Amino acid sequence: MRIGIFDSGVGGLTVLREIHEALPQVDIVYIGDTARVPYGNKSKETIVRYSVELSNFLLGRGADVIVVACNTASSYSLEILEDRLSVPVMGVIEPGVRAALKLTKNRKVGVIGTLSTVNSNVYQKLLKKQGVDVVAKACPLFVPLVEEGLLKGKVAESVIEHYLSNLKSSGIDTLILGCTHYPLLKGLIGNFLEGVSVVDSASVIAQDLKDCIGNHGGRGELEIFFTDISPNLKELVRLIVGKDVGFQLADLEAIKTST
Amino acid sequence: MRIGIFDSGVGGLTVLREIHEALPQVDIVYIGDTARVPYGNKSKETIVRYSVELSNFLLGRGADVIVVACNTASSYSLEILEDRLSVPVMGVIEPGVRAALKLTKNRKVGVIGTLSTVNSNVYQKLLKKQGVDVVAKACPLFVPLVEEGLLKGKVAESVIEHYLSNLKSSGIDTLILGCTHYPLLKGLIGNFLEGVSVVDSASVIAQDLKDCIGNHGGRGELEIFFTDISPNLKELVRLIVGKDVGFQLADLEAIKTST
Numbered sequence: 001m002r003i004g005i006f007d008s009g010v011g012g013l014t015v016l017r018e019i020h021e022a023l024p025q026v027d028i029v030y031i032g033d034t035a036r037v038p039y040g041n042k043s044k045e046t047i048v049r050y051s052v053e054l055s056n057f058l059l060g061r062g063a064d065v066i067v068v069a070c071n072t073a074s075s076y077s078l079e080i081l082e083d084r085l086s087v088p089v090m091g092v093i094e095p096g097v098r099a100a101l102k103l104t105k106n107r108k109v110g111v112i113g114t115l116s117t118v119n120s121n122v123y124q125k126l127l128k129k130q131g132v133d134v135v136a137k138a139c140p141l142f143v144p145l146v147e148e149g150l151l152k153g154k155v156a157e158s159v160i161e162h163y164l165s166n167l168k169s170s171g172i173d174t175l176i177l178g179c180t181h182y183p184l185l186k187g188l189i190g191n192f193l194e195g196v197s198v199v200d201s202a203s204v205i206a207q208d209l210k211d212c213i214g215n216h217g218g219r220g221e222l223e224i225f226f227t228d229i230s231p232n233l234k235e236l237v238r239l240i241v242g243k244d245v246g247f248q249l250a251d252l253e254a255i256k257t258s259t
Numbered sequence: 260m261r262i263g264i265f266d267s268g269v270g271g272l273t274v275l276r277e278i279h280e281a282l283p284q285v286d287i288v289y290i291g292d293t294a295r296v297p298y299g300n301k302s303k304e305t306i307v308r309y310s311v312e313l314s315n316f317l318l319g320r321g322a323d324v325i326v327v328a329c330n331t332a333s334s335y336s337l338e339i340l341e342d343r344l345s346v347p348v349m350g351v352i353e354p355g356v357r358a359a360l361k362l363t364k365n366r367k368v369g370v371i372g373t374l375s376t377v378n379s380n381v382y383q384k385l386l387k388k389q390g391v392d393v394v395a396k397a398c399p400l401f402v403p404l405v406e407e408g409l410l411k412g413k414v415a416e417s418v419i420e421h422y423l424s425n426l427k428s429s430g431i432d433t434l435i436l437g438c439t440h441y442p443l444l445k446g447l448i449g450n451f452l453e454g455v456s457v458v459d460s461a462s463v464i465a466q467d468l469k470d471c472i473g474n475h476g477g478r479g480e481l482e483i484f485f486t487d488i489s490p491n492l493k494e495l496v497r498l499i500v501g502k503d504v505g506f507q508l509a510d511l512e513a514i515k516t517s518t
Contacts, residue, residue, distance in 0.1 A: 035305055036295055041406075041489040046294055119490060141414070144403040147300075150421075155400070158417040162409075230300040231378060 001216035002027045003209065004063025006054040009037035010147065010233070011181035012069030013224075013240040015092070015202045019067070020222065022206035027218040029061045035228035035252050038143055039072040040114025040179075047116070051077035055085060057255050061223065065213075067205060068092065071113050071178050075120035095208060096176045096201035097126045103197045104132065104174040110167045110196070111136045113178030114143065123178055135170045139163040139179075146181040149239060152188060160185065160192050168193055175199070184240065225250035260475035261286045262468065263322025265313040268296035269406065269492070270440035271328030272483075272499040274351070274461045278326070279481065281465035286477040288320045294487035294511050297402055298331040299373025299438075306375070310336035312514050314344060320482065324472075326464060327351065330372050330437050334379035354467060355435045355460035356385045362456045363391065363433040369426045369455070370395045372437030373402065382437055394429045398422040398438075405440040408491075408498060411447060419444065419451050427452055434458070443499065484509035 003023075005016055009032045016030050031054050033039075039047050051073045055066050065088045066081065068074045074091030081089045100109045109132050111123040118138040127134045141159050150156050167175065175193060177183055177200040190198045224247035226233065238244055262282075264275055268291045275289050290313050292298075298306050310332045314325050324347045325340065327333045333350030340348045359368045368391050370382040377397040386393045400418050409415050426434065434452060436442055436459040449457045483506035485492065497503055 035301060041491070042294060042487050043489065046487055115489070115491065140407050141400070141403055141409075144400055148399050150400075153421075155417050155421045158414050162412075162414045228301050228305050230302065230374070232300070232374065 001213050001218060002029060002062050002064050003067060004055075004058030004061065004065065005030045005067040005069045006051070006058060006073070007032050007070040007180060008039040008072065009034050010236050010240055011143065011179065013237065014180050014183045014200070015067060015069035015205060016222070017241050018202035018206040019209060020220070022210050024220050025218050026213070026216060027221040027223070029058055029063055029223040029225075031057055031225040031227070031250055034226045034230065034233070038114070039070060040116045040140065040143065042116065044076045047073055047076045048080055051081060052084065053255050055081055057225075057250065059085070059087065063087065065090065065209070069180050071117040071180065075117050075122045090205060090208065092180065092201040092205065093122050093178075094126065095204035096178060096199065097123065099199040099201065099204045100127070100174045100176045101130055101132070103199060106171070106173045107131065108133045108135070108170070108172045108174075110134070110170065110172040110175040111178050112139050112142075112163070112167070112175065112182065114138060115140055117178050123176060135167055135172055137163060137167055142179065142185060143181045146184045147236065149236065151184055156185065156188055157192075160188055164189065164192055172196060224248070227252040227255070260472050260477060261288060261321050261323050262326060263314075263317030263320065263324065264289045264326045264328045265310070265317060265332070266291050266329040266439060267298040267331065268293050269495050269499055270402065270438065272496065273439050273442045273459070274326060274328035274464060275481070276500050277461035277465040278468060279479070281469050283479045284477050285472070285475060286480040286482070288317055288322055288482040288484075290316055290484040290486070290509055293485045293489065293492070297373070298329060299375045299399065299402065301375065303335045306332055306335045307339055310340060311343065314340055316484075316509065316514050318344070318346065322346065324349065324468075328439050330376040330439065334376050334381045349464060349467065351439065351460040351464065352381050352385065352437075354463035355437060355458065356382065358458040358460065358463045359386070359433045359435050360389055360391070362458060365430070365432045366390065367392045367394070367429070367431045369393070369429065369431040369434040370437050371398050371401075371422070371426075371434065371441065373397060374399055376437050382435060394426055394431055396422060396426055401438065401444060402440045405443045406495065408495065410443055415444065415447055416451075419447055423448065423451055431455060483507070486511040486514070
């Protein structure tokens with residue numbers, strides 16, 4: 001059993017980390033599309049094309065299940081991938097919604113994410129179908145903030161205040177972090193939104209996988225690829241995964257021509 | 260006479276604007292690589308490949324001169340483009356340096372830009388060759404700040420303070436804005452760095468072009484392309500160019516296969 005995970009960049013490593021902790025014996029192959037990050041401000045057509053390319057790369061590396069660890073890609077590509085691929089495909093949207101529905105008491109839930117994720121209305125539709133009131137807010141600066149390693153301090157606080165002030169007064173009791181970068185700001189967001197339960201989908205996905213496949217064989221191997229390697233990538237990977245892990249460059253041209 | 264301008268995204272429109280104002284009769288064709296923005300955290304090889312692709316696109320649209328309106332691309336690709344292309348190629352680095360040398364009195368100059376631009380050391384080398392002390396600082400959050408339209412207010416101020424506090428106490432009397440997005444933050448940066456001359460290369464480039472080619476014929480046509488069109492692009496273009504201008508989608512796949 002080999003789990004394939006893709007993301008637009010490094011954010012999906014928060015999902016890798018949770019899965020690896022829940023299923024330490026299972027092999028994982030990850031690809032982050034750092035050459036083309038961010039996806040959050042790209043069009044649907046572009047995001048779907050990239051998602052298909054990355055999924056095929058993971059299948060080529062022996063993945064038996066694909067986790068789309070990117071909310072933007074999950075919003076736009078999940079159904080198409082489920083149609084086209086012969087292996088199970090898991091997104092991050094439905095697990096996040098499920099976690100929020102378990103926690104909310106007043107049936108008022110907030111969702112934050114990239115512009116594309118929020119504009120796609122996917123979270124809002126799923127939650128409203130369950131009779132829940134939704135307040136959604138795009139927070140485009142959160143991803144660069146995390147990638148800059150600014151996880152605390154004045155800048156992070158002023159950015160959080162800028163985006164979340166309206167949510168604070170909206171009466172929500174639960175907030176979904178609709179972007180895989182955001183768990184790294186979870187502490188600060190929780191402090192700012194006192195009394196609000198802050199949920200992300202990574203732990204739910206890890207639990208789902210555990211229920212489905214158990215801790216099947218393998219050696220707990222982590223194979224991590226990026227489509228571009230920038231000078232500060234090593235530090236960023238260590239920051240997110242919580243330990244030093246190796247990674248290698250994936251040839252983007254080969255990825256594109258193989259589809 | 261037709262001027263071709265390329266940039267990683269929308270930032271180079273600050274250069275388009277200055278050139279259009281200085282040479283209102285000259286035709287300009289612009290391409291912003293919004294599908295692959297930002298370049299600032301990508302590797303040299305990737306940036307060079309993208310620069311060649313975009314230059315060829317502009318030549319295909321009849322450009323007689325190429326302006327590389329992106330500091331990261333200028334740092335890494337200018338010499339290669341000068342070698343490979345049969346038309347004149349202008350970067351943004353040398354003009355910015357020239358402007359700073361004219362203004363500095365104490366021969367202490369600051370440079371801010373993306374991580375790639377600062378790490379490339381191009382500004383530092385050129386300035387030091389002239390016997391000038393240089394203080395350089397990468398400001399990775401400035402580009403997303405501008406693209407989010409946050410040109411004033413608490414967030415912009417705290418980000419500026421975060422990056423520029425050390426520069427403020429460094430004794431520089433001149434600061435080069437080494438990124439074409441940054442002129443949109445020029446007012447705030449100038450306020451924070453009281454008494455420091457803040458320069459960008461756009462007006463110098465416009466003057467150079469005027470000296471070289473004069474206000475040659477044409478109808479002052481602006482042809483603007485992007486490799487991806489996101490929902491907030493129209494607003495961003497209006498914000499930067501200062502008026503409503505049309506733009507169209509360039510086919511990235513065609514751009515890539517043509518090189």
